[in-house]
Amino acid sequence: MDGNHPKRRKDKYNPYTIGTTGDGRHWLTFSDGQGNRHHFEISAAVFALFDSFELDDLSYLNEVDRHYEQSELTEASLYDRVMYRPATVEESALQSMEYALTPEQLQRVLDFTDRTDIYDLYVMHCAIQLAFACCMRGGEVGGTQWERFSRSDQVLYINRVIDRVDKKLIEKLPKMDILFRFPNLYPGTRTVIVLKQPKTEGSIRTVYIPETVAKKLEKLREMQMKLKLELGDDGYMDYGLIICQANGRPIMTEHLNKRFKEVLIGLNDPTINVDNVVFHSLRHTSTGEKLRLSKGDLKAVQGDGGWNSPDMVTKRYAHILDEDRRRLADEMEQSFYKGKAEEAPVAAAPALDAEALASLLASNPELLKMALKSVQLANNA
Secondary structure, eight states: OOTTSOOOOOOTTSOEEEEEOTTSOEEEEEEOTTSOEEEEEEOHHHHHHHHHHHHHHHHHHHHHHHHHHTOSOOHHHHHHHHHHOOOOHHHHHHHTGGGSOOHHHHHHHHHHHOOTTOHHHHHHHHHHHHHHHSOOOHHHHHHOBGGGEETTTTEEEEOOEEEEEETTTTTTSTTOOEEEEOOOSSTTOSEEEEEEOOSSGGGOEEEEOOHHHHHHHHHHHHHHHHHHHHHHHHHOOOOOBSSBOTTSOBOOHHHHHHHHHHHHHHHTOTTSOTTTOOTTHHHHHHHHHHHHHTTSOHHHHHHHHTOSSHHHHHHHTHHHHHHHHHHHHHHHIIIIITTSOOOOOOOOOOOOOHHHHHHHHHHOHHHHHHHHHHHHHHHHO
16 A cells, blocks of 8 residues: 555454555455455555545544534444443443532532523523432433423423434334434434433433422523523524523533533532533432432432332442431430430448447337347248
C-alpha cells in the first residue's frame, strides 16, 4: 500500500486489509463470518477501488463517530447489547453507590440551581427535584408530561420514558411500545427520539409529590409559557414535556448527565467527587432517605421507585437496611433491657446491742415469753 495512504481503521465488523507487494502485485486479506482468514491477489482496478474507498471511509467514519457521540444506540451497539448485555445505567451507578450525594450535598446543589432568572439552571433544578423527591430515572424525568401531573392531588403519574433508538431497528426491538416519535431536526440522522412505555409494569406508578416540589413545577410551567409566547409557535415546540429545553425540545438522559456534571463543576463543592457522581445517583440518594424516613418500609419505597418487588430494594440497598437493624437493636437495648430496674438487694435488719435487747424484753413480758419459747423449740428440734 502507498506509504501516504491513511491506515484503515479496522474493526470487527469490516476487518479487511489491502496491500501491494514489492513487485507491484496487489492483494486483499479479510476474515469471513466464521473467523477464517482469506488472502488472494486482486487486479489493479479492484485495488484502486478499495484504495479510493478507504480514503472516503476515513472521512465517513469520522462523521459517523460524531453522530454516534450524540446517540446511544447503533446497529453495532444494539447487537452487542443482545449478545453481551452491558451494564445498565442503574447497574453502573449501583456499582458506585458510595458516591451518591448526601442530603447535605444535595441541598447545596439545589441551592445553586434555584435560579428562576436562568432557565437552563432552573430546569435542572426541577429535574433534580423530581429525581430525588419521586425516585425517578433519567428517562422518566425526561419523558414525563404536564398532563400526567395533578396539582390538586399533588401526584405524578409515570407511564412513559424518553429514549433514542435506531430507525432501522425500531420495529424489530422487542417490547418496544412507541407512544410518540419526535420529528428529526436534521435530515439523514439514523436515530429517532421517542416516548415509549417503560420496560416493566412495575415502573408504571403514581408518585406523591411534596408541596415544595409542586410549587417548583408551577414556577417552571410559568417560565415555559413565557418562552412559548416570546418564541412563538415556530420557535417553541410544545410537546407538553415538564423537563425540556428552552425551545420545548426533549432533554435526553445523556444530556441530563452532561448538564448535571456542569452543575457540579460550577458548584465546585470539594466534598463531591464529580467524576463518580451521575444524574442517576440522585435516585440512590432518594431511596436511601426514604428507607431511613420510613424505617425500612420496603413496600412504600418499592412503589415510589418502580421496582417489581421489595426483594430488589433489599438487594440493592441492604447496607441501609442493616443500619436500620442496628438501630433497632440499640432501641431494644434502651427500651427493654436498660428500662428494667435492677432488683434492689434486701436490706439487712439493723443489729441490736445487748443492753437495748435487755431493756426491750424487760419492758415487754409477753415478748420475753415468746423468745424463751422459741429458744426451747430450737433446742428440742
